[in-house]
Amino acid sequence: MTQEFILETRGLTKQFRGFTAVDDVNLRVREGHIHALIGPNGAGKTTVFNLLTKFLPPTRGEILYRGKAITGMKANEIARMGMVRSFQISAVFAHMTALENVRVALQRPIGTSFHFWKSERSLEHLNARAIELLDEVGLREYADVLTVEMPYGRKRALEVATTLAMDPKLMLLDEPTQGMGAEDVDRIVELIRRVAKGRTVLMVEHNLSVVSRLCDQITVLARGAVLAEGDYETVSADPQVREAYMGSEAETEEASA
Amino acid sequence: MATTQTLTPSMKRERRANLRRNAFYLALIVIGLVAPFAAYPVFLMKMLCFALFACAFNLLLGYAGLLSFGHAAFLATGGYVTGYLLSSYPTLTPELGILVGTAAAVLLGAVFGALSIRRQGIYFAMVTLALAQLVFFFYIQVPFTGGEDGLHGVPRGHLFGVIDLNNSLAMYYFVFAVFLFGFALIQRTVHSPFGQVLKAIRENEPRAVSLGYNVEAYKLVAFILSAGLAGLAGSTKTIVFQLASLTDAHWHMSGEVILMTLLGGVGTLFGPVLGAGMVVGLQHLLSQSPLGNWVSPILGLIFVVCVLSFRSGIVGEAIKMYRKNFK
Numbered sequence: 001m002t003q004e005f006i007l008e009t010r011g012l013t014k015q016f017r018g019f020t021a022v023d024d025v026n027l028r029v030r031e032g033h034i035h036a037l038i039g040p041n042g043a044g045k046t047t048v049f050n051l052l053t054k055f056l057p058p059t060r061g062e063i064l065y066r067g068k069a070i071t072g073m074k075a076n077e078i079a080r081m082g083m084v085r086s087f088q089i090s091a092v093f094a095h096m097t098a099l100e101n102v103r104v105a106l107q108r109p110i111g112t113s114f115h116f117w118k119s120e121r122s123l124e125h126l127n128a129r130a131i132e133l134l135d136e137v138g139l140r141e142y143a144d145v146l147t148v149e150m151p152y153g154r155k156r157a158l159e160v161a162t163t164l165a166m167d168p169k170l171m172l173l174d175e176p177t178q179g180m181g182a183e184d185v186d187r188i189v190e191l192i193r194r195v196a197k198g199r200t201v202l203m204v205e206h207n208l209s210v211v212s213r214l215c216d217q218i219t220v221l222a223r224g225a226v227l228a229e230g231d232y233e234t235v236s237a238d239p240q241v242r243e244a245y246m247g248s249e250a251e252t253e254e255a256s257a
Numbered sequence: 258m259a260t261t262q263t264l265t266p267s268m269k270r271e272r273r274a275n276l277r278r279n280a281f282y283l284a285l286i287v288i289g290l291v292a293p294f295a296a297y298p299v300f301l302m303k304m305l306c307f308a309l310f311a312c313a314f315n316l317l318l319g320y321a322g323l324l325s326f327g328h329a330a331f332l333a334t335g336g337y338v339t340g341y342l343l344s345s346y347p348t349l350t351p352e353l354g355i356l357v358g359t360a361a362a363v364l365l366g367a368v369f370g371a372l373s374i375r376r377q378g379i380y381f382a383m384v385t386l387a388l389a390q391l392v393f394f395f396y397i398q399v400p401f402t403g404g405e406d407g408l409h410g411v412p413r414g415h416l417f418g419v420i421d422l423n424n425s426l427a428m429y430y431f432v433f434a435v436f437l438f439g440f441a442l443i444q445r446t447v448h449s450p451f452g453q454v455l456k457a458i459r460e461n462e463p464r465a466v467s468l469g470y471n472v473e474a475y476k477l478v479a480f481i482l483s484a485g486l487a488g489l490a491g492s493t494k495t496i497v498f499q500l501a502s503l504t505d506a507h508w509h510m511s512g513e514v515i516l517m518t519l520l521g522g523v524g525t526l527f528g529p530v531l532g533a534g535m536v537v538g539l540q541h542l543l544s545q546s547p548l549g550n551w552v553s554p555i556l557g558l559i560f561v562v563c564v565l566s567f568r569s570g571i572v573g574e575a576i577k578m579y580r581k582n583f584k
Contacts, residue, residue, distance in 0.1 A: 053467065079469035091464035093457050099265060104457045105468045107450055113470070114478060116451035117442075123450055127265070144265040166468060 005064075006031040006170050006200045007052070007083070012061035014047055014224075021047045023224040024061070029170070029217075034192070034201045036211045039221035040244055045204040046088065048221065049174050052202075053085040054078055065170070082169035088178060088204075090155040094148040098139055098158050101147055102130040105165035130165070137161040137191055153184030160191055171195070173203040177210055189213055212236075220244070289433050298429040299497065304537045305436040306494040311517040311529035313486030316443050318515075319524030320452065321479040322459040326382040326511050327369065327389030331362040331484040333396060333506035335491030338362075340408040340501035341401045351414045351422060355435075355492040362488020363481055365392070370480035374473050386508065393506045407502030411495055428497065435493050439486050444526055446482060455479060516556070520563050522570025531572055 007029040014022040022044045029035045037045050050056040052063060054075040063071045070078055079085075093101050106126045107113055115122075134140050137157040142150060147158060156176060163171055176192065177185045189210055192201065205211050211218060212232045220227040220235055222244045228235050235241055292301055310332055317323050339358030342349055373384040396402045403409070413422035422428045446452055458465045458472050465472050495501045504510065513536065521532025536556065543552045567574040 055463065055466075074471075075466045076469050076471045079467050084469075085467050087463065087467075091461050091467070093460040093464070095460060096456065097265070097267060100453070104453055104465075107453065108469050112450045113454050114451055114475070116446040116449045116478070116482065118449050118451075119445070120448045120450060120453055123453065124268075144267040162464075162468070 004031060005029060006066055007202065008064040008067075009052070010062040010064070012048070012051060012063065013059050014044075014051055014056060015059045021224050022051060022058075025221070025224070025226055027219060027226070029200060029202050031200055032198075033216040034196050034203070034214050035217045035219070036215040037202065037204045037219050037221060038206070038208070038211060039227070042223075043221040044224040045221055046174060047224075049085065049172060049204055053083070053172060079166065082167070083172065084163050084166045084168035084170070085172040086159050086163055086174055086176065088174045090152065090159055092147045092155050092158055092162070095146060097144055097146055098134060098150065098161075099127060099130050099143040101158055102133050102161050102165050103127065105162045106130060133161045133165050134158075136164065136195070138187075153180055153187065156180070156184075156188060157191060160188075160195060164195060168199060170200045170202065173201060173205075175204050175206060177205065177207050185210065208236075286437070289437075290430075293426055293429045298425045300537075300541060302429055302432045302497045303494070303541075304534050305432050306490050306497060307514075307517065307537050308530040308533040309436050309439045309493070310487055310490035311514055311521070311533040312440055312443050312526075313483045313490060314514045315518045315523060315525075315529040316446065316486065317479055317483040318518060319528075320447055320459070321455050321476055321483075323374075323476060323480065324378075324382045324515075325385040325480075325483070326508070326515075327385035327387075327392075328483075328487050328514050329506050329508060329510035330369070330389040330392040331366060331487035332491035332494075332510060332514075333501070333503075334365050334392070335359055335362045335488030336495040336501040336505050337396065337402050337408065339492035340411045340495045343411050343414060343496070344408060347412060347414075349414070350418050351416055351496050354414075355489065355496070358492030358495070359485055359489045362491065363485040366481040366484020366488075367477075369484065370477045374476050374480060386511070389506075389508060389511060393503070393508070396503060396506050402501070402503075405503065407500060407504075408495075409500055411499040411501065413496055413499060422496065432493055432497060435489065439489055440526075440530070442482075443486070446479075447526065451475070451478070516560050519570055520560060522572035522574070522576075525570065525572040525576060528570050528572035532570065535571075 005028045009025055009027045012022060012025040012027070013020065025048060037048060039045055047056065051058050054073060058071065062069055065078065065081060065083055093104065103123060103126050106129055107123055112118055112122060131140060131143055134143050137160050139154060139157055139161060142154060147155060150158065173192070177188050180188065185207065192214060216231065218232060218235045219229050220241050227244060228238045228241050314325070314328050317325055335358040338361040339354040342357055343351065343354045369385060369388050372388065373381055376384050397404055413428065415421050416431055420427050422431060454465070454470060454475050458470070458475060462472055491505060517532035517536045518529045519532070520535060521530065522528025539556060540552055543549060543555060548555065569577065
């Protein structure tokens with residue numbers, strides 16, 4: 001295998017009691033790309049995400065990360081290999097400060113995370129790095145704020161900072177702009193563009209204007225199967241894609257664009 | 258070293274809060290030191306043993322978010338193993354008996370934990386209950402526990418071969434030291450790198466997984482620590498009362514420790530101590546009053562009232578009020 005594709009699936013299939021949610025998906029994510037996974041509701045995007053990040057076991061098929069089969073690995077193991085995901089609903093540690101949120105991601109590699117006899121002050125040398133990461137996503141002044149008290153858009157940014165703390169090679173973002181106002185969406189788009197430098201991003205996204213602005217490559221899913229693939233122009237010109245989106249997303253796209 | 262660290266204002270605030278908390282603990286330690294001159298030492302020792310038991314339970318429920326319904330098994334295992342060893346080998350010193358009893362509880366905790374930790378919520382509680390019942394019936398059958406009669410007349414012996422624990426003051430200070438050790442260990446665990454990860458898991462488990470943490474391993478360590486400390490409480494209690502009996506293994510005991518913890522305030526360090534003190538104190542008071550036969554219903558009623566009116570327990574509510582009014 002060449003290193004051209006950082007992530008590849010072969011015949012990935014997931015069935016829930018006879019219902020096929022993901023059907024024979026062959027996905028190839030090129031190193032360095034921002035790759036979007038789009039499709040109408042119920043197309044299986046989030047299921048694919050959960051399969052890729054090992055939050056669900058596949059019924060059939062193979063997943064390769066940098067040419068290595070990771071199909072049988074655990075969710076936390078692939079995270080350590082540099083494949084880090086975010087979640088659809090903002091996944092933060094609500095009763096910890098923004099700084100502590102990031103620090104939890106920084107502390108695992110130093111290897112004292114099982115040390116119950118050590119003071120948490122032993123983690124304070126990570127604070128400077130945590131503040132650097134918060135700065136990167138524009139949250140420096142929130143370092144000290146309990147996450148539960150932060151506005152929604154800022155929580156999503158904090159999530160990105162926490163993910164960055166893992167120094168991921170491949171970031172998987174599950175609807176990063178979901179539920180955001182226009183201003184927040186622009187900020188997150190800029191943020192993703194910035195942090196994607198030198199990394200690969202695979203994102204599930206509903207907002208097609210975000211997809212057209214950000215992504216190099218798009219895979220369209222419908223009813224669990226790949227419908228079309230290519231850059232935004234190719235995909236949006238595809239009659240099948242237009243049909244799958246007809247009446248729902250095509251209109252919202254025009255409305256939001 | 259201090260110069261390379263970056264502290265945010267909330268950390269500085271927290272350090273000041275820590276100072277106040279330390280002053281509070283210091284006052285309590287002083288009270289603990291003079292208490293045996295004001296109250297009956299055996300009663301105080303009983304309180305301390307149950308307080309340690311409740312603290313151990315709270316480490317699991319309050320800080321790892323796991324509701325075990327089988328903690329009696331660890332209390333009893335510590336008690337029986339220590340009781341049996343000290344009765345059978347008179348040359349053994351009590352601290353060694355306690356050490357082995359605690360180690361037995363740790364081992365049992367590892368077994369229970371390995372079998373139950375993957376289950377969530379009510380299923381976790383049911384698995385721990387089932388395992389604890391298994392242990393209960395095992396202890397009825399095997400000869401070394403004395404079955405229904407229990408182990409009586411366990412010798413207190415000489416601590417480190419020197420200090421005679423039959424002296425009730427010496428016994429008291431030893432129990433107090435054991436309690437302080439357990440409490441300090443829990444306090445440290447909660448505020449350690451490990452405690453940070455536990456907190457993250459409690460707040461958002463999938464996110465902790467996606468940050469590379471093997472959450473089951475962390476929960477298992479918390480479970481084993483909790484089991485070991487419960488065993489330590491059981492071992493110490495056996496030496497105090499010179500008795501190990503089936504009462505400690507019964508599921509009532511697993512329920513009682515839940516009551517103590519919720520009453521005092523789950524997820525607060527001091528809550529379980531207060532809760533255990535109240536339950537043991539009320540049992541003692543009521544059993545000596547004309548209402549002696551009504552101990553359980555009265556405790557039940559108090560429990561219901563407390564749970565309905567202040568959900569986060571006495572200490573939990575006190576902390577909330579303090580935060581509201583002084584910040």
